[in-house]
Amino acid sequence: MTEFKHTHWGRQIENVAHELSRLAIVCDIELGTPGLAERILKNDESVCGRRDPAAFRLMRRHLVALYSLEVGAVDRVGPEDTREMLDQISAAIVELRQTGSSSHSIPKGML
Numbered sequence: 760m761t762e763f764k765h766t767h768w769g770r771q772i773e774n775v776a777h778e779l780s781r782l783a784i785v786c787d788i789e790l791g792t793p794g795l796a797e798r799i800l801k802n803d804e805s806v807c808g809r810r811d812p813a814a815f816r817l818m819r820r821h822l823v824a825l826y827s828l829e830v831g832a833v834d835r836v837g838p839e840d841t842r843e844m845l846d847q848i849s850a851a852i853v854e855l856r857q858t859g860s861s862s863h864s865i866p867k868g869m870l
Contacts, residue, residue: 761851768832769844775825776848782818786811796822 763769783790787808788799798806799822804815832841 761847765836772828773848779821780852785814
């Protein structure tokens, strides 16, 4: 687990981001691909390398939740601290994914 300056927001965002990363693996999606988030939000299941409609719907919900949490965190703790949390979480997920696989991580720019 990552240590955060703002524990409440950090933990919420971290939990959603980890689940989003896991669901991307289930759906065989490389998060961070330009335009991918928009396509997921538009319900474009053709982005999936592996068909799993239930996992895709859940991934879309988690992506919406992540954006909502980001907006809330910016409002409560400010954009700089929010960016710092997102960078920490992204780096931790990338590191975790790279220990098991070099694919399906959340690149730094995705969060």
